[in-house]
Amino acid sequence: MIPEYSHFSLVLALCLSVLLAxxxxxxxxxxxxxxxxxxxxxxxxxxxxxxxSFIGLTWSFAVxxxxxxxxAQNSNSLLPMHFKLSAVWGNHEGSIxxxxxxxxxxxxxxxxxxxxxxxxxxxxxxxxxxxxxxxxILFSLLTSNPFERLFPxxxxxxxxxxxxxQDIGLIIHPPLLYIGYVGFSVxxxxxxxALSTGQLDSAWxxxxxxxxxxxxxxxTLGIALGSWWAYYxxxxxxxxxxxxxxxxxxxxxxxxxxxxHSLAVTEKRGVFKGWTVLLAITTFSLSLLxxxxxxxxxxxxxxxxxxxxxxxxxxxxxxxxxxxxxxxLYALRVPTVKSQVRFSYLSxxxxxxxxxxxxxxxxxxVLLGTLFPLLMDALGQGRYSVGPPYFNTLFVPxxxxxxxxxGLGPRARWKSSTKxxxxxxxxxxxxxxxxxxxxxPFMLPGEYHLAVALGILLSAWITxxxxxxxxxxxxxxxxxxxxxxxxxxxxxxxxxxxxGLAITALGVVLTSHYSSEQDLRMQLGxxxxxxxxxxxxxxxxxxxxxxxxxYLAQYVLFELSKDGKVLNTLRPEKRRYLAQQNVMTExxxxxxxxxxxxxxxxxxxxxxxxxxxxxxKAFVRLIWLGALLMGAGGIVAVLDKRYRRVxxxxxxxxxxxxxxxxxxx
Amino acid sequence: xxxxxxxxxxxxxxxxxxxxxAAGLLLYALRExxxxxxxxxxxxxxxxxxxxxxxxxxxxxxxxxxxSEQNLQVRFVVTDYAADLVVxxxxxxxxxxxxxxxxxxxxxxTENGEFEAxxxxxxxxxxxxxxxxxxxxxxxxxxxxxxx
Numbered sequence: 034m035i036p037e038y039s040h041f042s043l044v045l046a047l048c049l050s051v052l053l054a055x056x057x058x059x060x061x062x063x064x065x066x067x068x069x070x071x072x073x074x075x076x077x078x079x080x081x082x083x084x085x086s087f088i089g090l091t092w093s094f095a096v097x098x099x100x101x102x103x104x105a106q107n108s109n110s111l112l113p114m115h116f117k118l119s120a121v122w123g124n125h126e127g128s129i130x131x132x133x134x135x136x137x138x139x140x141x142x143x144x145x146x147x148x149x150x151x152x153x154x155x156x157x158x159x160x161x162x163x164x165x166x167x168x169x170i171l172f173s174l175l176t177s178n179p180f181e182r183l184f185p186x187x188x189x190x191x192x193x194x195x196x197x198x199q200d201i202g203l204i205i206h207p208p209l210l211y212i213g214y215v216g217f218s219v220x221x222x223x224x225x226x227a228l229s230t231g232q233l234d235s236a237w238x239x240x241x242x243x244x245x246x247x248x249x250x251x252x253t254l255g256i257a258l259g260s261w262w263a264y265y266x267x268x269x270x271x272x273x274x275x276x277x278x279x280x281x282x283x284x285x286x287x288x289x290x291x292x293x294h295s296l297a298v299t300e301k302r303g304v305f306k307g308w309t310v311l312l313a314i315t316t317f318s319l320s321l322l323x324x325x326x327x328x329x330x331x332x333x334x335x336x337x338x339x340x341x342x343x344x345x346x347x348x349x350x351x352x353x354x355x356x357x358x359x360x361x362l363y364a365l366r367v368p369t370v371k372s373q374v375r376f377s378y379l380s381x382x383x384x385x386x387x388x389x390x391x392x393x394x395x396x397x398x399v400l401l402g403t404l405f406p407l408l409m410d411a412l413g414q415g416r417y418s419v420g421p422p423y424f425n426t427l428f429v430p431x432x433x434x435x436x437x438x439x440g441l442g443p444r445a446r447w448k449s450s451t452k453x454x455x456x457x458x459x460x461x462x463x464x465x466x467x468x469x470x471x472x473x474p475f476m477l478p479g480e481y482h483l484a485v486a487l488g489i490l491l492s493a494w495i496t497x498x499x500x501x502x503x504x505x506x507x508x509x510x511x512x513x514x515x516x517x518x519x520x521x522x523x524x525x526x527x528x529x530x531x532x533g534l535a536i537t538a539l540g541v542v543l544t545s546h547y548s549s550e551q552d553l554r555m556q557l558g559x560x561x562x563x564x565x566x567x568x569x570x571x572x573x574x575x576x577x578x579x580x581x582x583x584y585l586a587q588y589v590l591f592e593l594s595k596d597g598k599v600l601n602t603l604r605p606e607k608r609r610y611l612a613q614q615n616v617m618t619e620x621x622x623x624x625x626x627x628x629x630x631x632x633x634x635x636x637x638x639x640x641x642x643x644x645x646x647x648x649x650k651a652f653v654r655l656i657w658l659g660a661l662l663m664g665a666g667g668i669v670a671v672l673d674k675r676y677r678r679v680x681x682x683x684x685x686x687x688x689x690x691x692x693x694x695x696x697x698x
Numbered sequence: 699x700x701x702x703x704x705x706x707x708x709x710x711x712x713x714x715x716x717x718x719x720a721a722g723l724l725l726y727a728l729r730e731x732x733x734x735x736x737x738x739x740x741x742x743x744x745x746x747x748x749x750x751x752x753x754x755x756x757x758x759x760x761x762x763x764x765x766s767e768q769n770l771q772v773r774f775v776v777t778d779y780a781a782d783l784v785v786x787x788x789x790x791x792x793x794x795x796x797x798x799x800x801x802x803x804x805x806x807x808t809e810n811g812e813f814e815a816x817x818x819x820x821x822x823x824x825x826x827x828x829x830x831x832x833x834x835x836x837x838x839x840x841x842x843x844x845x846x
Contacts, residue, residue, distance in 0.1 A: 394720040416735035416830050423731035552789045616793045635790030644790045
């Protein structure tokens with residue numbers, strides 16, 4: 034009965050989210066305080082029932098209830114328990130349920146932590162969150178019911194979880210990514226609520242910022258984790274493939290990055306209001322677009338989508354409703370929004386605008402590259418694929434421009450800076466960075482690459498200017514010394530974010546130029562050298578077979594040595610999963626901050642020989658280390674005490690804000 | 699003009715120029731870096747120029763896979779049952795590569811009419827047929843069952 038109870042619980046969650054979508058908003062329009070106050074309890078109720086439903090599905094997976102179709106198709110009795118639990122979201126139906134749960138959690142969090150918000154704004158925000166909830170719960174119940182049963186022919190055992198997903202990375206990657214995706218619905222709801230009242234002001238931006246930051250941080254971590262997983266699990270040693278599924282998460286990240294910067298300007302200076310709202314709408318729409326791309330089957334083929342259009346059609350309609358509705362509201366409201374502030378072209382406002390333009394162009398680049406093949410296919414123009422060269426050609430110059438600007442932005446003052454203020458202190462920094470950058474490739478083994486020098490220059494530039502910004506912020510002119518107590522969480526957050534990006538960029542540049550890759554045939558006794566100067570030797574010392582839990586592993590033991598000294602034994606495997614007889618490659622990696630040595634098995638060529646892939650990956654870890662710092666930066670910035678100043682937030686509101694005078698657009 | 703309006707206009711013009719430049723670059727990069735899919739029948743019919751970057755695909759003909767004894771050179775025939783395409787590849791084949799299974803290869807045609815693959819793709823699912831391949835087989839009127 035557990036699946037039925039869970040199903041019923043999801044229906045109840047739907048009812049509550051319908052009420053949440055309607056009652057508080059109606060209350061806000063009518064000025065009925067009682068109705069507006071229902072929002073908080075409805076949000077709680079929606080969360081509780083979504084949680085019960087999710088726990089129910091998890092239970093079915095845990096106890097191997099193969100009468101539930103989702104469980105039968107995606108789990109197996111041989112599966113270790115932790116993978117049975119993660120199998121809950123290793124499939125379409127379960128991952129949509131996770132989406133719903135995370136959305137309900139965000140809704141609850143907004144209800145709990147926004148007590149300083151005026152009642153009517155909170156009511157509108159939660160109503161909009163409720164509408165999104167309705168959309169997704171309906172999607173689950175109508176097209177992707179995870180609790181559907183298979184009676185009376187209950188299978189003896191399940192189909193098994195895709196072996197690629199039987200991995201620690203895939204236990205945590207989807208939840209992190211979804212927390213990020215769904216979190217942008219908060220920024221969206223705030224934007225729509227503010228639009229509907231016409232009150233786009235700095236108080237609105239201040240409320241939105243922490244939520245957006247947290248969502249962005251989780252998305253950053255989710256993407257980084259996905260990249261790391263692809264690196265070690267897919268067996269090819271690449272860390273980014275410009276695959277449509279990756280792009281689907283990268284587009285909201287780019288738009289979200291633009292959004293958090295644009296929100297900063299709106300909060301501090303009260304400008305770019307319309308633009309910020311547009312970005313909030315765009316970011317969330319891209320999250321939905323990502324869901325559509327990944328969930329509708331449209332990526333495999335437009336025709337596959339056309340033959341089973343139910344799910345894709347639903348999300349597409351939902352996407353159209355969200356984009357159409359919010360843009361209509363935007364068109365109606367934004368002409369009335371006016372910014373009364375001027376700024377010069379050397380101001381921080383303007384530099385942040387440039388940053389936004391670059392990020393949006395980058396986002397559009399990815400969007401075009403991702404949708405172009407779908408478009409051509411749908412129009413019957415043939416089957417195209419857009420490869421990494423397209424993305425790299427455009428991304429490298431765009432990012433170089435962005436990084437150059439990143440040094441200027443934090444140094445510039447709001448409103449206007451003189452050339453003297455802006456460029457003079459930066460000149461020495463620029464010179465120092467250039468000298469270091471030009472010299473440092475000599476210190477690295479291998480050839481001199483000008484591209485590496487440029488990469489180091491930009492990374493150093495971002496890092497140095499980020500620290501200079503901190504220095505300025507905490508330097509007391511009157512006492513001419515640094516006052517550490519002036520350091521605020523937002524300073525540290527920005528520092529971490531920018532330095533994190535610098536480290537990631539450095540990792541990308543170094544790993545692209547100093548890595549090497551060999552595919553070769555090896556058998557017992559063979560060895561091969563790798564590394565920039567061939568300082569590492571990998572020798573085939575043994576092989577064998579082993580049965581583990583739910584798979585049979587063929588393995589080869591390699592000895593990794595450097596200058597004759599043995600460092601490690603590497604054991605790459607070829608696994609045959611018993612349930613489906615799927616073959617999987619498990620790479621073996623000797624990891625280090627400055628380099629990874631990566632060995633993967635290809636196919637067994639004959640009785641003694643294996644095809645072996647050997648990678649030397651220079652500084653590849655920096656890519657994910659930098660992303661971790663960026664993610665941490667977003668979270669740290671939220672701890673800034675100005676977001677907790679309850680009363681001052683309210684005092685920024687206009688007198689009409691008691692929830693009576695406004696009507697929705 | 700009101701100074702504020704003037705500034706807004708300047709910004710809009712600036713953004714438009716930036717977007718136009720970006721769009722130009724975008725289309726250029728796109729034109730250089732897309733590649734189209736062709737089934738073996740189209741290649742046999744001479745629709746593809748030598749040296750053009752394309753993708754091709756079909757079924758791996760049973761018994762056609764030949765490996766080198768010394769290195770990772772491999773040679774196999776991809777067919778849509780209307781025409782055959784000989785593919786040469788130097789590297790590791792994906793886990794799901796098998797005879798009588800669908801495959802997509804990326805690379806270019808050489809002077810002798812054979813295909814030099816830089817990449818071989820076969821998906822991680824034994825029931826999966828690359829959509830391009832399924833379509834190509836449908837069009838050529840052949841199917842894997844037709845062989846048996």
